[in-house]
Every structure is written in C-alpha cells, then in structure tokens.
Amino acid sequence: KNQVEQSPQSLIILEGKNCTLQCNYTVSPFSNLRWYKQDTGRGPVSLTIMTFSENTKSNGRYTATLDADTKQSSLHITASQLSDSASYICVVSARSGGYNKLIFGAGTRLAVHP
Amino acid sequence: DAMVIQNPRYQVTQFGKPVTLSCSQTLNHNVMYWYQQKSSQAPKLLFHYYDKDFNNEADTPDNFQSRRPNTSFCFLDIRSPGLGDAAMYLCATSPGGTTRTDTQYFGPGTRLTVL
Numbered sequence: 001k002n003q004v005e006q007s008p009q010s011l012i013i014l015e016g017k018n019c020t021l022q023c024n025y026t027v028s029p030f031s032n033l034r035w036y037k038q039d040t041g042r043g044p045v046s047l048t049i050m051t052f053s054e055n056t057k058s059n060g061r062y063t064a065t066l067d068a069d070t071k072q073s074s075l076h077i078t079a080s081q082l083s084d085s086a087s088y089i090c091v092v093s094a095r096s097g098g099y100n101k102l103i104f105g106a107g108t109r110l111a112v113h114p
Numbered sequence: 115d116a117m118v119i120q121n122p123r124y125q126v127t128q129f130g131k132p133v134t135l136s137c138s139q140t141l142n143h144n145v146m147y148w149y150q151q152k153s154s155q156a157p158k159l160l161f162h163y164y165d166k167d168f169n170n171e172a173d174t175p176d177n178f179q180s181r182r183p184n185t186s187f188c189f190l191d192i193r194s195p196g197l198g199d200a201a202m203y204l205c206a207t208s209p210g211g212t213t214r215t216d217t218q219y220f221g222p223g224t225r226l227t228v229l
Contacts (some may be wrong), residue, residue, distance in 0.1 A: 105156060
C-alpha cells in the first residue's frame with residue numbers, strides 16, 4: 001500500500017531558529033517527491049520537487065533532501081520567520097497511466113513564535 | 115497572475131441542498147483534479163479529468179459528481195450535501211503526459227459549510 005508518513009506531527013520553534021521535518025514513504029512506482037507549504041485556509045504551494053536521481057534541492061531558506069534507497073526525505077528550514085508558520089506536506093508521486101497520482105503525508109504543522 | 119481560480123472561496127449550503135463549486139485555469143493543462151480536505155487532514159483525491167476522460171476514485175461517494183465542459187473549466191457537484199461533506203475543496207491542474215516532474219498546481223480552495 002502506498003503510504004507517506006511525516007514527523008513530527010507539530011512543531012513550535014522560535015523565530016530565527018532552524019528546523020528539520022521528516023518524511024518516510026513507501027510508494028511504487030516512484031515518480032517524484034515534493035514538499036508543499038499550506039497556509040491555513042489556502043491551497044498547497046510547491047516548495048521543492050525531486051526525482052529519484054536528485055538528493056538535494058534548495059529554494060531560498062528551504063532545503064530538501066532525498067534518499068531514494070532508504071525512502072526518506074527531509075525539509076530543512078533555516079533562519080525561520082513568522083511567515084513560515086504553516087503546514088508542510090510531503091507528497092510522493094506514483095506513476096499511474098498518463099499522470100502522477102499524489103500520495104499525501106498528513107503534514108507537519110509548524111508554528112514560529114517571536 | 116491567477117492560474118487556478120476557484121469560486122466561490124466560501125460556500126454555505128443547507129443539508130440536502132445541491133451545491134456546485136467552480137474551478138477554472140489559465141494554464142491550458144490537460145488534467146484537472148478535485149480534492150476534499152478536512153480539518154488537519156491531508157487532501158483526498160475525489161476524481162480527475164484527463165482531457166475529457168473522467169476518472170473516479172474507488173471510494174468517492176456517488177453524491178459527488180463532476181463536469182468538465184471545456185479545457186478551462188471543471189465543476190464539482192454535490193447532489194445532497196450532508197454534514198460530513200463540510201470541508202475545503204481543492205482544485206488542481208497539471209500538464210499530464212509522461213514527465214516525471216508533472217506538477218500539480220492548486221487553487222486557493224473553496225470552504226464549504228453545511229448547515
């Protein structure tokens with residue numbers, strides 16, 4: 001069964017601190033892994049995307065890693081800002097016919113406090 | 115520039131009263147998706163259109179229907195909303211095809227309240 005598990009479920013950090021979110025998956029056939037940021041009441045926005053041949057991808061203060069052997073990914077946020085408060089969702093794509101079927105993790109709810 | 119547009123952003127309906135949610139896109143993407151997201155849960159795929167081909171998820175209730183009259187528009191019809199259908203409904207689009215990096219672009223969502 002295709003599954004994506006994220007940890008921790010929620011996290012509170014102080015502004016300016018770094019944090020790392022984890023994602024483990026069992027998805028086949030693997031197509032790509034994406035981290036989305038979802039603000040409360042809004043649709044998800046893609047932060048990074050990696051295929052199996054990529055093991056790191058950066059987008060500003062966000063850096064994602066992928067270990068396709070162990071089926072693990074992480075999202076590292078540096079120098080956190082109040083606007084980073086959101087849910088971060090790990091999404092793994094499974095190839096299905098002519099499109100990528102998305103398998104969503106439950107998300108990590110991050111709160112950045114001043 | 116808006117790429118995936120959902121209307122309305124907030125919808126209130128009564129128990130059992132049919133409701134239609136709208137999604138439009140300016141990306142000319144082949145694939146359009148509808149997701150249901152309940153509070154603190156991951157989005158759940160209801161169905162998608164690949165061009166005119168409709169693909170229903172096995173566990174999507176019959177109460178949910180969809181229409182795609184043209185490339186740009188896709189509608190979600192809830193025939194008899196129940197209290198359990200209150201949720202955020204997300205529309206997404208993707209180019210489709212064989213690329214491994216086929217990306218889904220999400221709209222802002224419509225929050226449905228059932229009274």
